[in-house]
Amino acid sequence: MVASTFETAADAIVAVGRAFDVRGWAPATSGNYSVRLEDGSFAVTVSGWHKGRLTRDGVMRVDARGASLDGKRPSAETALHLSLYRRFPEVGAVLHSHSPQAVALSRVLRDDWTIRGHELGKAFPGVTTHLAEIIVPVVENSQDMGDIDAAIASRLAGLPPPAYLIRGHGLYGWGADIAEAERVIEATEWLAACEVAERSMRRDA
Ligand SMILES: CSC[C@@H](O)[C@@H](O)C(=O)COP(=O)(O)O
Ligand SMILES: [Zn+2]
Numbered sequence: 001m002v003a004s005t006f007e008t009a010a011d012a013i014v015a016v017g018r019a020f021d022v023r024g025w026a027p028a029t030s031g032n033y034s035v036r037l038e039d040g041s042f043a044v045t046v047s048g049w050h051k052g053r054l055t056r057d058g059v060m061r062v063d064a065r066g067a068s069l070d071g072k073r074p075s076a077e078t079a080l081h082l083s084l085y086r087r088f089p090e091v092g093a094v095l096h097s098h099s100p101q102a103v104a105l106s107r108v109l110r111d112d113w114t115i116r117g118h119e120l121g122k123a124f125p126g127v128t129t130h131l132a133e134i135i136v137p138v139v140e141n142s143q144d145m146g147d148i149d150a151a152i153a154s155r156l157a158g159l160p161p162p163a164y165l166i167r168g169h170g171l172y173g174w175g176a177d178i179a180e181a182e183r184v185i186e187a188t189e190w191l192a193a194c195e196v197a198e199r200s201m202r203r204d205a
Helices: 006-022 078-087 100-108 119-123 145-156 178-204
Strands: 032-036 042-045 059-062 093-097 113-115 134-136 163-166 170-175
Touching: 006 032, 006 042, 006 059, 006 093, 006 178, 032 078, 042 078, 078 093, 078 145, 078 170, 093 178, 100 163, 100 170, 100 178, 113 178, 119 178, 134 163, 145 163, 163 178, 170 178
Parallel strands: none
Antiparallel strands: 032 042, 032 093, 042 059, 093 170, 113 134, 163 170
């Protein structure tokens, strides 16, 4: 699904930034957001803006290769967004959060994160029962987006996950439009908080 205009996409991105910031998922300029536009370009956050204080000026356009179309500097992680759009033509929005629970979980997990037995798993596209097993890949962090993209590439083949974690960094989620991508991030963040709480209760029990 594609947003109708840059302005519509930019306003939706501004609103997501405020919502994520209020929840502690976008501290200290972290996070980035993008939306596919109908002309084949993408609306993406400008690098370095505080995402809770975005205005339309903090959102810009890039082409499919990540080149700036308006002279602004796109998110340092634009390549990760574009890679998802290239792989999945049905994806219309990509969101990236930096919550304490997702980052903590990514640092304690030795392998991928398997979600089982959660009613909220049904918030993910295509999941219809709490009995579904949802695997969220965990890849190593790097300052080179090519490394992260290479690490996640094989994990996106076949039945793709709804989201992935970058260790010690944050969470990427996507959807057909920004509302679906926000729902995926919201569900994954809630499940990460639940997982962290559950692990700490089991340790103390
Ligand atoms: C301020 S630490 C976070 C950044 O290094 C990065 O991971 C991030 O999410 C935001 O980068 P940005 O270039 O503003 O999109
Ligand atoms: Zn980040």
